[in-house]
Amino acid sequence: MGSRFPPLPTVSDLVRLYKLRAKKQLSQNFLLDMNLCHKLVKAAGDIGGAHVCEVGPGPGGITRAILQKDVQKLSVIELDKRFLPSLEVLQQSSAGKLDIHMGNIMKYDMESLFPESSSRVWNDKPPNIHIIGNLPFNVSTPLIIQWLEQISNRTGAWKFGRAKLTLTFQHEVARRIVADINTEDRCRLSIMCQYLCDVNLKFVIPGSAFVPPPKVDVGVVRFVPKKYPIINLPFKLVEKVTQHLFHYRQKKCIRGAQDLFPVDKPELVDEMFQIADIDPSLPCFKLGVEEVGRLCHVYQHICQRYPFIWDYNYRDQKSVYLTKLRQVDFMDQGTITSKDEDEKGNILTFDGNKNKECSTDIQN
Numbered sequence: 001m002g003s004r005f006p007p008l009p010t011v012s013d014l015v016r017l018y019k020l021r022a023k024k025q026l027s028q029n030f031l032l033d034m035n036l037c038h039k040l041v042k043a044a045g046d047i048g049g050a051h052v053c054e055v056g057p058g059p060g061g062i063t064r065a066i067l068q069k070d071v072q073k074l075s076v077i078e079l080d081k082r083f084l085p086s087l088e089v090l091q092q093s094s095a096g097k098l099d100i101h102m103g104n105i106m107k108y109d110m111e112s113l114f115p116e117s118s119s120r121v122w123n124d125k126p127p128n129i130h131i132i133g134n135l136p137f138n139v140s141t142p143l144i145i146q147w148l149e150q151i152s153n154r155t156g157a158w159k160f161g162r163a164k165l166t167l168t169f170q171h172e173v174a175r176r177i178v179a180d181i182n183t184e185d186r187c188r189l190s191i192m193c194q195y196l197c198d199v200n201l202k203f204v205i206p207g208s209a210f211v212p213p214p215k216v217d218v219g220v221v222r223f224v225p226k227k228y229p230i231i232n233l234p235f236k237l238v239e240k241v242t243q244h245l246f247h248y249r250q251k252k253c254i255r256g257a258q259d260l261f262p263v264d265k266p267e268l269v270d271e272m273f274q275i276a277d278i279d280p281s282l283p284c285f286k287l288g289v290e291e292v293g294r295l296c297h298v299y300q301h302i303c304q305r306y307p308f309i310w311d312y313n314y315r316d317q318k319s320v321y322l323t324k325l326r327q328v329d330f331m332d333q334g335t336i337t338s339k340d341e342d343e344k345g346n347i348l349t350f351d352g353n354k355n356k357e358c359s360t361d362i363q364n
Contacts (some may be wrong), residue, residue, distance in 0.1 A: 001279075005253060008064075008089065008090075010034075010325065027216075029134075029136075029137075029207070029210040029212065029213075029214050030058050030059055030061070030209065030210060031061050031062065031134055031209065031210055032059070032061050032211055033209050034061060034064070034065065036205055036209055037061040037062045037065040038065045038068075039203065040062060040065070040132070040134070040166065040168070040205075040220055040327060041062065041065040041069060041132065041166075042067050043166050043202040043203065043220050043222060044130050044132055044164065044166040045130075045164065045222075046064065047069050047071055047128075047130050047204070048069055048070045048071070048214045049070065049071065049072050049128060050071050050072060050128040050129065050130050051072055051073045051075075051113070051114050051118055051128065051129050051130075051334065052071050052073070052074045052075070052129075052130045052131075053074075053075050053076075053077065053110055053113050053114075053129075053130070053131045053132070053157065054066060054074060054075070054077070054131075054133055055076075055077055055105050055131065055132070055133030055135060055143075055167075056077070056078060056079070056105065056133050056134060056135060056136060056218065057076040057077075057078055057083065057087060058078070058080075058083055058134070059083055059086045060087050060089075060090050061088055061089075061310060062084070062132065062133075062134055063076055063087065063098070064090060066132065067090065067094055067097060067098060069096060072097070073097055073099065074097055074098050074099070074129075075098075075099045075101060075113045076096070076098065076099070076100055076101065077102075077103055077105050077108050077110075078100070078101070078102060079102070079103065079104050079105070081102060082108065084100065084102070087100050088100070092313070095104060096344070099113075101113075102341070103112075105139070105143060106139060106142070106143060106146065108155040109156065110131070110156050111156050111157065111159050113157070114129055114157065114160050116160075118160050119159070119160040119161060120160065120161035120162075121161065122161055122162060122227065123227045124161065124223065125132070125162075126161055126162040126163060126164055126225075127160050127161040127162070127163055129157060129160055129161070129163040129164075130163065130164050130165075130166065131147075131163060131164070131166070131167070132165075132166045132167070133166075133167050133168065134168045135167055135168055135169065137169075140167070140168075140169050140170070140173060141169075141173060141189065144167070144169075144177075144189075144193070145192065145239075147165070148192055148196055148197070148235070149194050149235045149236075149239075151197065151233035152196055152229065152234075153235065158225065162224065162225040162226075162227070163224040163225070164222065164224050164225075165222070166202070166220065166221070166222045166223075166224055167220070167221055167223070168205070168218050168219065168220055168221075169218065169219050169221060170214075170216050170218065170219070171204055171215075171216055171217040171218060171219045172185075172216065173189070173219070174201055174204075174218075174220075174221050175201070176189045176190055176217025177189055177190065177193045177199055177201075177221055177309075178190070178193075178194075178199050178200065178201045178221065179349060181285070181286060181287070181288050182285060182286050183285070185287070186284075186285035186286075187246055187249065187285070188242050188243055188245075189248040191238075191242045191287075191289055191292050192238070192239065192242060192248075193223070194230070194289050195229055195230040195231045195238065195289045195292075195293065196225060196226060196229050196230075197224060197226060198222040198223070198224045198226060199221060199222070199223055200221065200222045201217075201219050201220070201221055202220045202221065202222055203220055204217050204218065204219050204220070205217065205218040205219075205220065206218075208291060228264060230289045230290060230293055231289065231292065231293035231296055233293075233297065233300060234295050234300050237296060237299070237300060237303075238292075238293075238296050238330050240260075241257075241260065241292070241295060241296045241299050242292060242296075244256045244257060244259050244260050245257060245284045245287070245295070246284050246285075247259065247293065248284075249284055249285060250283060251283065251285070252280060252281045252282065252283065253278070253280060253281075253282050253284040253287060254273060254280035254281070254329045256284065257269055257273070257280075257295070259314045260272075260299065260309075260312070261309060261312065262309075262312055265309075268302055268306075268309070270298060271298070271302070272295060272298045272302065273295070275298045275301075276291070276294035276295045276297070276298045277294065278291055278294065278295060305349050306317050310336055327356045327358045
């Protein structure tokens, strides 16, 4: 059974009482409809007895819906101090279950919010830890990328196991997160989310349900980290390759890959696609996660053979210059005898059936 509150003002009443107004510069949109708040919390699954972190509670509509699910502890992280009085009203009625933390979620260490007793082995079932939030549009994409990196490294909230997330995004962004191969919404974000998590668009909230109403609808997406990532390589490497591949989304995927390498090394681009067994003429939105993974593995091997490649950034003239210097110095050492051999003379091939750990040569 859910927790019962003593008689409290409605969230709408609290908004009027404390004269709360959404700030456009913070991309704030309040969800005051309690039916929708309960539906969003229900999308997170069974959170009874759970340790929950809510991001951006605002005036507290979703907060109230979470507390009514008999959670063990709810920690909310809010940047805007104007919402503190309305949240304190809920805190006083929560029987000690609600903790309020003021701070910027982009800089907040969520590891401190959960007890060690909640921890589970990664390959076990997920811990009873949940992250829920009606995210401001201006931070939703950088924030999920930051959390995906923590999932990859098993840090932050994911030090305790495969903690689940239930989050809101602009509907367009939500569609991109869950987009299948060969669909118009397929993009870099699709790959980054899907190689680490099972993602599911639970439902769509019309923009008119928010105060003030945004010009777009909002999608509620649930993330469950995978036991085994589809691409078992450092996050930064996967992110770099994926960013380049999807930079020219409508062109051949080889066009984006070319920018990973110095202009005088076109043979490395051809090698990358040949060894990965990928048709370079395909548009990138037709690439599956496994295919992107093969390209990432080959790129890793190339960086191990030519260390100067990893730091190359075609957008940065200083990087281009330094890469040329390092390339000349490296070649003068005479350590590479064939473009198809590593420093031990082993022929480099890609085995798609092996889920190898990354070399320490390429750091997270």
